[in-house]
Amino acid sequence: MVLGKYDVVVVGGGHNGLVASIVLALHGARVALVESRGELGGLASDGVSLGVRYPRVAYSLGLFPRNLAKYIGVDLYLSAKLTNPSWVVVDGDSGETVFRWWVSEDALEEEFKEYGLGGEARDLVSLLRSWSECSDLILYSTEPPDLQGASAMLENCSPFLGEIASQRFDNGLGMMVPRDLWGILTYPGLEREPGLATLLNLWNKGLWYQLPKGWSPLMKRLEHRARELGVDIYLGVGTARPDIKEGRVVGVTAVGGKLAIESKAVLYSASLAAISNFLGDYIDLLDGLRLKELESAARSAVKPQRVTVVGRCEPKPPGGFNRNPPMIEVWGRGFWGEFAYPTLHDESRIPGSGHAVAFTGMAASRISDILAYSGLECLDKVESIDSVVQWIEFNNPSAHPNHLPYTGERILNKRPVEGWSDYRVEEIEGLYHGSASSHPGGQVSGVPGHNAAIKVLKDLGVRPSSPLARTS
Numbered sequence: 159m160v161l162g163k164y165d166v167v168v169v170g171g172g173h174n175g176l177v178a179s180i181v182l183a184l185h186g187a188r189v190a191l192v193e194s195r196g197e198l199g200g201l202a203s204d205g206v207s208l209g210v211r212y213p214r215v216a217y218s219l220g221l222f223p224r225n226l227a228k229y230i231g232v233d234l235y236l237s238a239k240l241t242n243p244s245w246v247v248v249d250g251d252s253g254e255t256v257f258r259w260w261v262s263e264d265a266l267e268e269e270f271k272e273y274g275l276g277g278e279a280r281d282l283v284s285l286l287r288s289w290s291e292c293s294d295l296i297l298y299s300t301e302p303p304d305l306q307g308a309s310a311m312l313e314n315c316s317p318f319l320g321e322i323a324s325q326r327f328d329n330g331l332g333m334m335v336p337r338d339l340w341g342i343l344t345y346p347g348l349e350r351e352p353g354l355a356t357l358l359n360l361w362n363k364g365l366w367y368q369l370p371k372g373w374s375p376l377m378k379r380l381e382h383r384a385r386e387l388g389v390d391i392y393l394g395v396g397t398a399r400p401d402i403k404e405g406r407v408v409g410v411t412a413v414g415g416k417l418a419i420e421s422k423a424v425l426y427s428a429s430l431a432a433i434s435n436f437l438g439d440y441i442d443l444l445d446g447l448r449l450k451e452l453e454s455a456a457r458s459a460v461k462p463q464r465v466t467v468v469g470r471c472e473p474k475p476p477g478g479f480n481r482n483p484p485m486i487e488v489w490g491r492g493f494w495g496e497f498a499y500p501t502l503h504d505e506s507r508i509p510g511s512g513h514a515v516a517f518t519g520m521a522a523s524r525i526s527d528i529l530a531y532s533g534l535e536c537l538d539k540v541e542s543i544d545s546v547v548q549w550i551e552f553n554n555p556s557a558h559p560n561h562l563p564y565t566g567e568r569i570l571n572k573r574p575v576e577g578w579s580d581y582r583v584e585e586i587e588g589l590y591h592g593s594a595s596s597h598p599g600g601q602v603s604g605v606p607g608h609n610a611a612i613k614v615l616k617d618l619g620v621r622p623s624s625p626l627a628r629t630s
């Protein structure tokens with residue numbers, strides 16, 4: 159089947175591909191969205207077992223900006239009740255609560271004070287607020303600046319924030335809290351990276367929620383919005399590859415010949431660590447040094463340990479949160495991990511169905527520890543989403559949550575590699591990228607999808623009407 163009526167083909171139906179398609183269609187573009195799997199959502203997909211729907215890879219929502227959700231016309235929280243505190247840290251040995259992240263800023267400030275912070279409590283909370291107020295300048299940039307430029311932009315908005323952004327975490331943001339609290343502000347491995355790498359992981363004041371109903375309601379909303387705007391969605395087509403003539407994209411063909419689409423613009427919204435798989439024989443068109451850099455970035459990636467346990471009995475989460483629990487981070491000796499309890503939420507409980515506990519940790523933890531800390535005493539299924547599963551199912555060979563690492567070497571104008579940060583694959587005309595691999599980075603935020611769509615529109619000669627579109 160050869161189709162020739164599209165302005166843009168979006169390859170990859172993860173949340174970024176969906177957001178990109180919606181933004182393009184909002185501007186009147188004719189869009190085809192092509193997904194290799196039989197379902198949408200990518201790494202933000204659900205599994206089903208014992209009648210329980212649970213988030214399979216990503217498990218919490220925190221970085222999707224409300225202004226983007228509003229612009230694309232999607233209710234982010236789908237009327238779900240948000241827990242307050244939204245997440246807590248529990249000492250794995252004593253079961254005591256170490257820290258609670260409250261929704262209200264005043265309560266959060268009090269919590270920091272209880273932890274022993276004096277005047278820094280207020281400074282920290284207002285710093286996080288100024289980040290959420292000033293960060294649009296950086297996030298929605300389609301030509302991201304370098305770190306110095308980004309700090310200067312932030313400094314104009316909030317002087318202290320500009321300073322914190324360029325300083326290493328351990329010399330800046332990390333100095334504002336005792337060392338034993340660093341785990342609530344940054345991810346392991348980012349302590350020596352610029353504060354901005356950490357801040358990009360803390361958008362929206364770090365309000366992270368678990369998803370009581372899994373991802374599918376949100377993905378369904380995105381799909382519905384895309385279809386409503388006229389996007390044609392092709393699911394289960396297998397790997398799609400670009401067709402290229404004389405260095406320029408002319409369309410997309412699915413391996414196996416299920417689909418061939420003609421188009422002068424292709425937006426690849428999957429992991430750039432899998433670019434060789436996508437380009438096939440055209441891989442030689444890429445600059446050899448860039449390709450090497452991408453390959454080495456993908457190899458050095460952190461690989462989180464992701465395990466979901468499913469059973470018939472009701473779990474008893476650490477910290478004593480039995481109903482509508484927040485997300486629970488456990489700090490134990492040699493153990494760091496986060497637990498989400500989707501089935502303990504009133505609104506998602508289906509009588510007679512089982513329970514799921516989603517665990518993610520950064521260091522390899524023993525399954526016996528994961529089970530013990532989870533509070534689930536019976537067990538019907540253990541599902542581990544390791545790097546092999548991520549490669550085979552989601553085309554994410556680096557198995558990195560953000561497709562590519564999120565260090566100073568790989569943010570802003572260096573993401574995914576220098577020369578490509580404006581969402582164009584420079585060597586191939588008409589080929590764009592917009593996924594967790596692109597600026598401003600990963601997690602379920604939708605921003606890379608939005609920005610890549612804006613870049614495509616500009617190149618097609620369409621003046622973007624998105625209020626979020628920025629050029630500098």
Ligand SMILES: Cc1cc2nc3c(=O)[nH]c(=O)nc-3n(C[C@H](O)[C@H](O)[C@H](O)COP(=O)(O)OP(=O)(O)OC[C@H]3O[C@@H](n4cnc5c(N)ncnc54)[C@H](O)[C@@H]3O)c2cc1C
Binds near residue numbers: 199219220
């Ligand atoms: C273990 C783990 C835990 C995480 N936890 C969280 C969390 O709690 N909260 C959070 O916000 N983020 C989390 N993340 C990160 C988040 O899941 C990802 O950054 C985000 O989902 C990436 O979205 P995406 O749309 O950019 O790409 P993906 O979700 O990777 O989607 C890409 C899509 O493209 C398809 N595809 C690939 N190649 C092709 C091709 N050639 N042809 C056709 N289709 C193709 C794939 O099948 C896939 O559906 C986690 C990630 C991991 C790995």
